Amino acid sequence: MPNMRAAQISGPGGAIQLVQRPIPEPPDDWVRIQVQACGICHSDSLVKEGHWPGLKYPRVPGHEVVGIVDAVGARVAQWKAGQRVGVGWHGGHCGYCNACRSGDFFGCQVALQITGISFDGGYAEYMIAPAIAVAAVPDELPAVEAAPLMCAGITTYNALRNSNARAGDVVAVLGLGGLGHLGVQYSAKMGFKTVAIARGEEKGPLAHKLGAQYYIDSHEQDPAAELVKLGGAKVILATVTNGNAMSAVQGGLALNGTLLVIGAAESLQISPLLLISGKRLVKGWYSGTAIDSQETLAFSALTGIRSMNEVYPLDRVAEAYDRMMSGKARFRVVLEMNAN
Ligand SMILES: [Zn+2]
Numbered sequence: 001m002p003n004m005r006a007a008q009i010s011g012p013g014g015a016i017q018l019v020q021r022p023i024p025e026p027p028d029d030w031v032r033i034q035v036q037a038c039g040i041c042h043s044d045s046l047v048k049e050g051h052w053p054g055l056k057y058p059r060v061p062g063h064e065v066v067g068i069v070d071a072v073g074a075r076v077a078q079w080k081a082g083q084r085v086g087v088g089w090h091g092g093h094c095g096y097c098n099a100c101r102s103g104d105f106f107g108c109q110v111a112l113q114i115t116g117i118s119f120d121g122g123y124a125e126y127m128i129a130p131a132i133a134v135a136a137v138p139d140e141l142p143a144v145e146a147a148p149l150m151c152a153g154i155t156t157y158n159a160l161r162n163s164n165a166r167a168g169d170v171v172a173v174l175g176l177g178g179l180g181h182l183g184v185q186y187s188a189k190m191g192f193k194t195v196a197i198a199r200g201e202e203k204g205p206l207a208h209k210l211g212a213q214y215y216i217d218s219h220e221q222d223p224a225a226e227l228v229k230l231g232g233a234k235v236i237l238a239t240v241t242n243g244n245a246m247s248a249v250q251g252g253l254a255l256n257g258t259l260l261v262i263g264a265a266e267s268l269q270i271s272p273l274l275l276i277s278g279k280r281l282v283k284g285w286y287s288g289t290a291i292d293s294q295e296t297l298a299f300s301a302l303t304g305i306r307s308m309n310e311v312y313p314l315d316r317v318a319e320a321y322d323r324m325m326s327g328k329a330r331f332r333v334v335l336e337m338n339a340n
Pocket residue numbers: 041042043044063089151152
């Protein structure tokens with residue numbers, strides 16, 4: 001059997017090793033994908049550092065995958081070789097447990113699969129994925145540009161489109177990093193009066209370029225007070241990982257407003273009186289399933305939304321990972337498989 005190059009983690013806290021592995025064969029309900037690009041996400045550190053209970057090693061990380069279907073299992077009806085597809089965080093579910101029967105596939109209690117955690121992900125030239133975890137990729141989206149939309153994109157897009165904000169409402173996006181720079185674009189293209197909040201006046205021009213009508217420099221201004229001047233935010237999409245920064249904006253929520261948390265901060269302080277007096281809500285959001293990914297990509301193609309990326313070849317995966325972890329990347333880091 002021919003080999004492929006893959007980047008794997010051998011055990012908790014281990015280095016990322018570039019190895020040769022046999023190209024995997026897809027089981028009956030799986031497809032094989034020739035990977036063109038794979039984004040590097042902060043959640044990949046769960047694999048590298050061993051923070052996911054029960055994770056089996058060696059493991060190939062990567063859940064922002066875009067490529068071409070290369071082979072399909074015997075029972076796969078919906079995909080065929082040659083189609084452009086993506087695979088995101090949600091890697092599969094049973095379909096019959098109570099969570100699945102309620103449509104909450106992300107909460108599957110029997111066979112929840114996470115790409116790059118339950119099975120090998122996209123830091124490789126080929127991967128296999130359950131057919132139900134696969135999304136179609138529009139022709140107009142290049143692989144490198146589509147890859148980060150499979151996690152950072154879907155998370156921000158899906159959180160906003162399932163929020164209680166309606167066209168014309170004030171929506172604030174807290175943070176202008178990997179998630180936030182996409183959140184601002186989605187918010188603006190969905191027709192919300194978009195406010196970007198970040199630290200430092202130098203980020204203002206970027207915020208406006210991404211489509212924000214307003215920019216609040218939280219270093220110089222009180223973001224809550226500034227939001228109140230705009231009538232209050234129906235939704236504040238909190239993309240940062242700093243709980244204090246999230247706490248600082250809650251006073252800017254409009255009546256019935258939602259603090260929509262997608263940044264994995266350790267803790268967060270909320271004023272119960274603020275919640276009670278304005279029927280305000282604090283809510284979390286995960287990413288989404290394959291159809292959500294597909295709709296994220298379609299909306300991005302339709303409206304011209306793109307991730308801003310730093311691109312590395314697979315050979316430099318360790319350096320690319322470190323760059324992502326440094327928090328200095330502008331804004332997502334993406335591996336391109338045949339970039340050598
Ligand atoms: Zn991710």
